[in-house]
Amino acid sequence: MRDGVTFREARAYLEGADRPVTDKRMTAAGAMSLVHDGDHIAVGGTLYSRTPMALLFELLRQRRRQLTLSRPLACYETELFLATGGADRIVSSWVGIGLQWGLAPIFRHYVETGAAEYEEWSHLAMGLRYKAGAMGVPFLPGLSMLGSDIARMTGLKTVTCPYTGERLAALPALLPDVALVHAHRADMFGNAQVDGYRHMDVDMARAARTVVVSAERVVTPEEIRAQPWATMLPHFAVDAVVEAPHGAYPHECYGLYEADVDHFDAYVRSIQEHGVDAARRYVEQHVDAHADFSSFLDSVGGGRLAACAAGAERLMAR
Amino acid sequence: MRDGVTFREARAYLEGADRPVTDKRMTAAGAMSLVHDGDHIAVGGTLYSRTPMALLFELLRQRRRQLTLSRPLACYETELFLATGGADRIVSSWVGIGLQWGLAPIFRHYVETGAAEYEEWSHLAMGLRYKAGAMGVPFLPGLSMLGSDIARMTGLKTVTCPYTGERLAALPALLPDVALVHAHRADMFGNAQVDGYRHMDVDMARAARTVVVSAERVVTPEEIRAQPWATMLPHFAVDAVVEAPHGAYPHECYGLYEADVDHFDAYVRSIQEHGVDAARRYVEQHVDAHADFSSFLDSVGGGRLAACAAGAERLMAR
Amino acid sequence: MSGATAEEVMAVTASRLLADHKVVFAGVGMPLLASALASRRQAPNLTIVLEGGIIGTRLLPGHLPISTNEMRAAYGAQMLTDITDIFLFAQRGYFDYGFLGAAQVDQYGNINTSVIGTVEHPRVRLPGSGGANDIISLCNEIFIVTQHEPRRFVPRVDFITSPGYLSGGDSRERAGLLFGRIGAVITDLALMDFEPGTRRMRLRGLQPGVTVAQVQDQTGFELVVADEVDELAPPSAAELSIYRTLRDGPPAVPPAAVVPA
């Protein structure tokens, strides 16, 4: 694996950082100016669930270069970054589009030709790596990865339990420069609430140096305090808040809207036919052609968004 | 520290255990027959919050002997076990009644005379010990306890990070025989939901061999499925479900009732005057004199319970 | 055989391995479908767990999830937590079964979902482990379901993404994998397990009408053949009808009609 900051450097940074209780609302454009070329970006959600798409589209629009993207399971957004030179390194346990779409051809092209690096860990290993970072320790012990070639390729080390003498996998802390997370609600200070499953968002955010939360709704602090048990991240772990209704589209946001599978279908068909050019065309058409994400959503049309919302409603009715 | 089962034995036990989806409702008396003399009992909640008092009173009634009690912060219930010979070993970070009551005289008597053992860990150490057990690993690394005399007394060992070379505290898995947890709601299968703070209940239950949940209300499986994100323990981690309204009294249950401070006041006054005898008398009067916990609650009277509920209501209104 | 496709034969055979009152950690696709079928047949109290932090899912027939991390996968769940937490349940020992597919499997049950060729010069870069490495390392008993083709059943996988018995014998334990055993490999042709001691893949059962020779012919390594090789029962009409309803939604015609008399 490639070395980033050590856990002590990460801790030292946080110790020195301000924890202002101030209005952190920004435009996506403003928030993404916190990202620098070459940064390691942890992308919240997983596969096509609660991906911070409004933030990622803005990163693409601003053409950040040579980013490392880490994610539990990576979807087509990753191909858009590879195809436009936005990312040259992926740290994940799985990169594809989704079961029914087979392999991800753009991802394959970049990794098979060596143009991009794919550092593969197991799913739990990704989780424990973020968790070690979030816990402020340099590693956590685990019992998977052992004996596999992913252990060999990543340079996984082992640790011996000082009490029982067992040898365990030592998962090294993963400490992103920036974590991008999409939430259901957040207040202006950054207190963020999520409904349903949390994926690895909590740990990746607490492991990161800088955290940007996009939210379906920016709510009053009182609304947050009305159900404090639903708060996933406290304000002092969040640097910027971006209001982004349908901010995960075309991916899902639990309880609010299902993924727009037709949207990736079209993407996959086009890249199967035209390869990397089609991925670049997707970015031109759906990102560059729009001033912001809401303009992209307008081009998608209210009908599509309503259909995704209706699908979610059907699944929430028990 | 005294050795219990190893994490491999704990895993082997769970592998071999059944995970029946059946009606697990029992009386407190039936559920507490799952506890054996000499067992290590992890007591849910902390200090005077969400203590599984209905279950503990039944344990006292059944006069289990020589138990080890572990808890994040232990309250007067611990003294009742010491005074009646129910427990001779406490594993915790703090044992008292509560700030305004000063030291716990019965606890002092038993520990100072060597009649009982108090194994003291830091609060986080207790949390990481339960968490290691819950995670199925023999230890977790941490950065407290180091340099202290509690590290020396517990025989804490350190572990060196194989990546950074730092030496960290290694908190050994704590694997209780039985965990007793009080929840707001559970269905007959054992799916348990808690509102508000969760203390260390999740980890201590998942670290334990046998788990008994008492619940304010036994609800339908459909009520659990209506808000699955509130589920703290799944049915396969729970062995018995005991319906126990006001089951944490005189301690609090978040959102439902505050602690009845007058009740411990009376207890503390009596032990300050009469020592161990008063603690035994408390057990005779409030435990042995009653067939079950609801009969104890009747003796307390609806007025007291209503006052505790009113206090909670005032605090929930924001 | 009762108009069943290879996929349906596999799913039905696999589903029969799941006992009632157990917990299965199922991968998306065939493993999830087979688990759902079992829960509607012999294992009504089977708890299905999915890596997306989902415990006790029901599924809406005809609206099956494409991923284990989406709303359709969470339909009717008893508990929603996070991804890491689900794998920690597995590591603790709560999950009786781990149920996986495989792009490439070898005679020791090692699975490759990472790369065809070498990592340095990949011919095909596959998506990667996802949860497979963890499921096979941490669940109590593992079932692998895949189509029976020589290109999938290789002597040695190009890359061990998810460790089976590694190089056989006690090499899995020696690698520090303290838990889990590979219980069975289910295909459209056969049911296999692993020979005690050598840990080599062993033929135990044949799908209806399939011969030992046919199975060996479709396997890229020499199979151990058990002394007794049973013929597996064909999918019943009821099994097929439930399976197809799960996959496609309620049939327009009565279920019986989809199976030839």
Add this chain to the structure above:
Amino acid sequence: MSGATAEEVMAVTASRLLADHKVVFAGVGMPLLASALASRRQAPNLTIVLEGGIIGTRLLPGHLPISTNEMRAAYGAQMLTDITDIFLFAQRGYFDYGFLGAAQVDQYGNINTSVIGTVEHPRVRLPGSGGANDIISLCNEIFIVTQHEPRRFVPRVDFITSPGYLSGGDSRERAGLLFGRIGAVITDLALMDFEPGTRRMRLRGLQPGVTVAQVQDQTGFELVVADEVDELAPPSAAELSIYRTLRDGPPAVPPAAVVPA
């Protein structure tokens, strides 16, 4: 001095050390009261965190919690999580201040809340660490507030429950305590910090009307005395009125009246 009790003087002095837009991990009792006072004075954006999994609590004046793990402590909180999680936030470095009381503290800032006498033959078995060991090990800057008595200020604590600078110099770092520094000790007589290098307790400020000799007389070891020892400002009427309202609830009489002209 403005009718303030020793407790009030301590609390007010301590509260002034807390800056705005910071996060304080407060123990129950005096540390929580002082933090609440600061949040109603110079630090309206101070975030108060309590070990019961409580972030951003408000407090209901006159209904202060007796423990950090109860509903009154959670009043108006922004986030409720669990105990272990709160300490993991501390371990990560989010908490600017850790705020503790102490039964016994020594010249290196080590705290004993475990045992008077020896563990083998305790004269008094105290409750134990609670979160104190973790707070002093993991928060960024530590404040210790306690009454100034010789029996509390000892050369060497009987038992190090919560490590300050251990035996001084770099012994804290050498013990593997990578983080945190003991910023100040606040009493009813004085304000102290720790001398760079030796890490011995150093007198920095005196409560109004108190002399260096009086402080030394109430300290069981030789204090380092800073070149400049300031006189601390007495509690203001406003500070006392807020403090008393927090502790006792809204006064029956106007706040001003509780302070002599």
